[in-house]
Amino acid sequence: MSGHVSARQTAASRKANTQWLRLAAIWLVLLTAPFWIVHLGGYTALGTRVLVLGLAAMAFNLLLGFTGVMSFGHAAFFGLGAYGAGFALKFFTNSTPLAVIAGTLLGGVIGALLGALVVRRRGVYFAMVTIAFGQVFYFIAIRWNSVTGGDDGLRGFSRQPLHLGPWVVDIQRDAGLYYYFVLACFAIAAVLMGIILRSPFGHTLIAIRENERRARFLGIPIELHIWLAFVLSCVFVAMAGALYACLNDFADPTNFNYNMSGTIVIMAVLGGFRSFWGPLLGAAIYVVLQDYLSSMTQNWMWAVGLIFVLVVLFFPRGLLGVFDRAGKSAEEA
Amino acid sequence: MAQELLFNIFNGLIIGAFYVLMALGLSLILNLSGVINFAHGTFLALGGYVAYTVEPYIGFWAALLVAPVVIALFGLVLERFMIRRLYGRDPLYSLLLTFGLAYIFQDFMRSVWGSNGLPFTVPEFLSKPLSYEFFFLTGYRVFMMAVVIIAVGGLFLFLRYTRMGVRIRAGTLDLDTVSVLGVNVRGLRAFNFALGIFLAGLSGVLAGGQLSLQPNMGDGLMMPSFVAIIVGGVGSLPGTLLGGLLIGLATGVVTMFWPAASEAVIYVIMAVVLLMRPRGLMGEEGMMT
Numbered sequence: 001m002s003g004h005v006s007a008r009q010t011a012a013s014r015k016a017n018t019q020w021l022r023l024a025a026i027w028l029v030l031l032t033a034p035f036w037i038v039h040l041g042g043y044t045a046l047g048t049r050v051l052v053l054g055l056a057a058m059a060f061n062l063l064l065g066f067t068g069v070m071s072f073g074h075a076a077f078f079g080l081g082a083y084g085a086g087f088a089l090k091f092f093t094n095s096t097p098l099a100v101i102a103g104t105l106l107g108g109v110i111g112a113l114l115g116a117l118v119v120r121r122r123g124v125y126f127a128m129v130t131i132a133f134g135q136v137f138y139f140i141a142i143r144w145n146s147v148t149g150g151d152d153g154l155r156g157f158s159r160q161p162l163h164l165g166p167w168v169v170d171i172q173r174d175a176g177l178y179y180y181f182v183l184a185c186f187a188i189a190a191v192l193m194g195i196i197l198r199s200p201f202g203h204t205l206i207a208i209r210e211n212e213r214r215a216r217f218l219g220i221p222i223e224l225h226i227w228l229a230f231v232l233s234c235v236f237v238a239m240a241g242a243l244y245a246c247l248n249d250f251a252d253p254t255n256f257n258y259n260m261s262g263t264i265v266i267m268a269v270l271g272g273f274r275s276f277w278g279p280l281l282g283a284a285i286y287v288v289l290q291d292y293l294s295s296m297t298q299n300w301m302w303a304v305g306l307i308f309v310l311v312v313l314f315f316p317r318g319l320l321g322v323f324d325r326a327g328k329s330a331e332e333a
Numbered sequence: 334m335a336q337e338l339l340f341n342i343f344n345g346l347i348i349g350a351f352y353v354l355m356a357l358g359l360s361l362i363l364n365l366s367g368v369i370n371f372a373h374g375t376f377l378a379l380g381g382y383v384a385y386t387v388e389p390y391i392g393f394w395a396a397l398l399v400a401p402v403v404i405a406l407f408g409l410v411l412e413r414f415m416i417r418r419l420y421g422r423d424p425l426y427s428l429l430l431t432f433g434l435a436y437i438f439q440d441f442m443r444s445v446w447g448s449n450g451l452p453f454t455v456p457e458f459l460s461k462p463l464s465y466e467f468f469f470l471t472g473y474r475v476f477m478m479a480v481v482i483i484a485v486g487g488l489f490l491f492l493r494y495t496r497m498g499v500r501i502r503a504g505t506l507d508l509d510t511v512s513v514l515g516v517n518v519r520g521l522r523a524f525n526f527a528l529g530i531f532l533a534g535l536s537g538v539l540a541g542g543q544l545s546l547q548p549n550m551g552d553g554l555m556m557p558s559f560v561a562i563i564v565g566g567v568g569s570l571p572g573t574l575l576g577g578l579l580i581g582l583a584t585g586v587v588t589m590f591w592p593a594a595s596e597a598v599i600y601v602i603m604a605v606v607l608l609m610r611p612r613g614l615m616g617e618e619g620m621m622t
Contacts, residue, residue, distance in 0.1 A: 070425050117607050124367055124424040125567055128559050132603060135556045139596040258556075262371075262432045269429060302440035308433020312426045313415065 026277060030183060034176045044175040045247065046291055050284045051182050052244045055189055057267040057279030059236030064265070065273040066197055067229040068209030072127045073134025075260035076114075077107040077234040079251070080137060081241025083148065086251040089157035096159045096171065100185065100242040107238020108231060115230035119223045122212075131258055138256035154251035182243050189236050194276065196232065205229055237264070262308075270311050272318030281319060341589040342582065347474055347543075349581015350481040351536055353574055355551075356558035356565075357488065358532035360573040363562070364505040365525045367424055368416060371431040373533050373558070374551025375438040380404045380537025381546045382446050385453045393456050397480075401534030408530030412523050420522065442548035450545030459542075477539050484535060485574065488528075492570070501525050505568065557584075560603045566616020575614055 033047045056078055063069045084103030093099060118129045141148045148154055159178065162169040171178040196202050204225055207215045216222050245251045254260065263286070271282025289307070293300035315321070355373060362370050370376075384400035391399060411434070419427045459472040492498035500521055504511045512518045537551070544550060561580055565572030580599040588595040606613060 064425070070423075070428075072428065117604060120611055124363065124369055125563075127424060127428060128369060128563060128567075129603075129607065132556055132559045132563060132600065136597060136600040139600075143593040143596065262429070265425070266429060266432075269425070299440050299444060302437045305433040305436025305440070308429050308436065309415070312430040312433070313418065316422075316426060 022277075026280075030186075034179050042288070042291075044179055046287065048175070048179045048182050048247050049244075049291075050280075050287045051179070051186050052240050052247060053263075053267060053287055054280035054283035055186050055243070056237050056240035056264050057271070057283045058190065058193065058276070059233050059240065060264045061268045061273050061276075061279045062193060062196075062205075062229055062233040062236070064268055065275070065278075066202065066209065067205045067226060068212075069226055069229070070123070070127045070265075071130040071230070071233070072258070072261050072265060073130030073132070074233070074237050074264050075256050075258060076134040076137045077111050077237045078241035078244070078260060078264070079141065079253075079256035080107040080110055081238030081243075082245035082251040082255050083141065083154055084238070085242035085245045086154040086157050089159065089246070090154070094160045096162060096181070096246055099159075099246065100239065103242030103245065104235055104239040107241065108235040111234025111238070112227075112231045115227045115234070119227045119230065131261070134256070134258055134261055138253060138258075141253040141256050148253070151253060153253055154245075155249075158249040159246040178247065182247070185239065185243060189239055193232075193236065197276070201225070201228070266308055266311065269318055270307070270315070272320030274317065275320045278318050278320040285319075337589060338586075341585045343474075343585075344588070345582040345585020346578070347477060347581075348584055349578040350478055351540060351554055352557045352561050352581050353485060353577035354481055354532050354536040354539075355554050356561040356573045356577045357485065357570060358529035359558055360529075360562050360567075360570055361501070361532075362526055362529040364568055364570075365501060365508070366416075366420055366427075366522050368419070368427040368526075369424060369431070370529070371428060371555070372435040372438060373431075373529075374553075374555040375435045375442070375548075376404055376408065376530050376533040377537040377540065377551035377554065378442060378546070378548055379407070379438060380534030381453065381541035381550065382442060382451075382537075383534070384538040384541055385446075385451060385546055388453070393454075397535075397538050400538050401531045404534030404537070405527040405531035409523060409527045412526040416526065417519070417523070439548045446546070446548070448548060450547050452545055453538075453541035455542040473542055477543065480535070480539060484532065488532070489570070497521070497524065557581075557599055560599050562613075564603055564606050564613060566613025568617060569613070569615040572613055572615030579614075 030051070034044050037044060037047045056074070060071065060074050063071050081103035084106030085099040086103075088099040088102035089096070092102070114130075114133050118126060118133070121129050141153075142150055144150070159172055161172050162181070169177055169181075171181045197205075204215070204220055207218075208220070208222060208225060212222060241255060244255070267282040267286045268279040269282065270286060271280065271284075272278030286307070290300070290304060293303050311318070355377065359370055359373050362368050380400050383403050384396040387399055388396040415430060415434075416427060419430060455473050459476050492502055500511060500516050504516075504518065504521060504525075508518060511521075533551075536554075540550060540554075557580055558577070561576035562573050563576070564580060565574070565576030580602055583598050583602055584595050587598045
């Protein structure tokens with residue numbers, strides 16, 4: 001009897017150990033990226049883009065992977081974050097962190113309003129309503145020329161150096177320093193999302209994902225939980241959008257387009273949407289591949305499309321899903 | 334003023350007719366198979382290009398029929414080898430797959446026919462205005478409306494009076510029971526998919542005569558078609574018809590007074606419908622929610 005218990009305990013502690021190792025490895029890679037990415041033929045801004053889009057995909061995954069709800073309109077909130085940060089820098093403030101916060105809040109507030117309209121929908125219907133609502137902001141960005149810059153996007157702002165007491169950190173000129181600024185924001189967001197998912201609230205979301213009817217019978221207010229998850233997801237996606245606008249010093253109306261929503265979804269699925277870090281892996285692969293393809297040829301859209309098709313037909317659980325399954329069968333053997 | 338209003342209403346009806354054709358195809362596939370076909374807009378464009386390619390050999394009238402059939406057969410092949418594998422799985426996958434297919438088809442069209450607009454010529458007698466007072470009533474526009482009315486009427490008669498049509502409608506309500514009663518559900522879904530794609534191809538040929546052919550010509554029609562389905566009520570084809578005409582009219586009328594808002598207005602309509610009547614105008618409680 002006691003032998004069983006101790007065996008189980010060692011298995012559990014081994015699992016905890018590998019989790020710590022995995023976590024340490026992820027952060028080590030992220031922290032050192034600017035030093036080796038150039039030697040591998042990349043450039044620093046590419047690493048920043050991976051972080052930003054990875055954050056967007058992880059935030060989206062709060063809904064898809066951990067609540068079991070499929071939003072196909074997250075580009076709206078990504079774009080709102082981008083335009084929010086752009087407006088803040090252009091008209092109101094010369095503080096980059098304040099601009100990021102402004103964009104994040106804008107996305108969160110609009111997400112709260114739209115979320116209230118969609119939380120009662122499920123499955124295909126939820127996806128359709130979010131797709132359609134996502135496009136509203138695209139049309140506003142294109143049509144409201146005088147404010148948004150229309151087709152050309154929002155220009156005329158740039159991220160500003162950080163002033164930390166007596167020190168000035170010039171994230172404006174130094175791409176490497178901006179990478180670390182984004183990494184700091186990413187870390188805050190990732191830790192917050194991790195805390196949320198480990199909290200009783202997070203476990204309730206997973207209960208809803210696994211069996212909504214049962215959760216409802218247990219007295220859980222389902223709509224409220226899905227709404228909260230939706231808003232949180234929008235907040236972090238908007239944060240990614242704000243960081244993206246500051247990366248390019250430019251807010252692009254195509255950030256709002258449903259193609260962007262599709263990109264966010266495929267990154268999460270490609271990496272593995274049942275895992276917390278999967279979407280980051282997916283974003284890394286997607287961003288690097290797209291960057292490489294678009295530098296090789298103008299006709300790279302079909303290759304991106306092919307990624308979608310191959311993932312759906314052959315890796316529906318994503319890359320981490322494949323590894324996890326392999327790991328599990330290895331453990332069982 | 335009155336003439337201008339009439340002009341915009343008629344324009345709205347034309348736009349609405351396209352929304353209806355697209356949305357009915359999407360709706361058929363969604364209702365029976367739970368698949369959101371994101372590639373529907375590219376099937377439309379493919380239909381236009383196929384018609385453009387075969388028209389010099391067989392003429393406009395034959396192309397009008399042949400192109401949609403070719404596209405429908407192509408859809409049948411896709412259904413057999415890709416879409417079918419995703420039935421019963423999370424709608425996420427069919428959405429992503431058709432999303433990817435749309436990318437691939439667009440690049441394909443761009444490399445074969447180029448990305449510049451190609452003119453698709455319609456017979457001479459169709460392109461003249463019918464009267465000077467109502468200059469907007471060109472023969473082709475009236476002809477388009479007639480074709481759409483025939484196609485939609487035919488579809489509803491087919492669903493009402495043929496065995497296959499009744500089975501499709503029954504399958505929308507309860508596919509398991511239909512299957513237990515001995516209907517070949519695989520064949521039914523394949524046929525239904527091809528039928529939806531046929532409608533997309535038909536709208537492509539019609540749209541080709543009005544606008545110029547471009548690989549992304551269907552993109553602008555996708556979102557309004559989604560909205561038409563949601564406004565009309567998911568699961569209800571008459572609802573889709575009503576929703577399409579409604580948002581088409583709204584687009585036309587708003588274009589007259591505030592052109593910049595002509596796209597946004599349909600989303601306002603959708604928000605209002607979702608607030609006041611979440612299941613949609615003609616949707617039934619509990620369908621697909």
